[in-house]
Every structure is written in structure tokens, then in C-alpha cells.
Amino acid sequence: MSDVNPEKTNTQEETNNIVIYEDEEIKVVFWDGNAEKIIITFGDIGSLANETRYFADTPLKKLGLSTIGFMAKRAN
Secondary structure: OOOEOOOOOOOOHHHOOEEEEEOOOEEEEEEOOOEOOEEEEEOOOOOOOEOOEOOOHHHHHHOOOEEEEEEEOOOO
């Protein structure tokens, strides 16, 4: 059984990241991919929040995996 939903395909509108939470310290971004599972990522020590980008967003999107990305807005 595959985790990818064949009835769902990504259009330009569906590839947009959605900021689901933001405060002074972090930004949390969601991307709805083709898979039923959700991958949760956390930025590394050298990566800070940049617009709606998050750690490993490019490869995860290519794989069609739904993602929630937590990114720090400043060094802690």
C-alpha cells in the first residue's frame, strides 16, 4: 500500500507554504503534499527563518511529502 494519494496532484496554488504559527522566536510553516504522512522538520543551528522556507523543503516537496517546518527567527 502506497502512502501517496494518486487522486491528489499539486497545482501552483498547492505548492505554497502556509505560515501556521509565528511569534518573536519561531516560525512554523506547513506544506500539504501528496502523502498521508506528515514529516516534521527543525532548522539546524545555521539556518534561520527565511520567508516561508524551512529545513529540507526542496527535497521534501520533490518527494510530495506533507511537511511542518519549525524555524528559529534568531540565534538562541
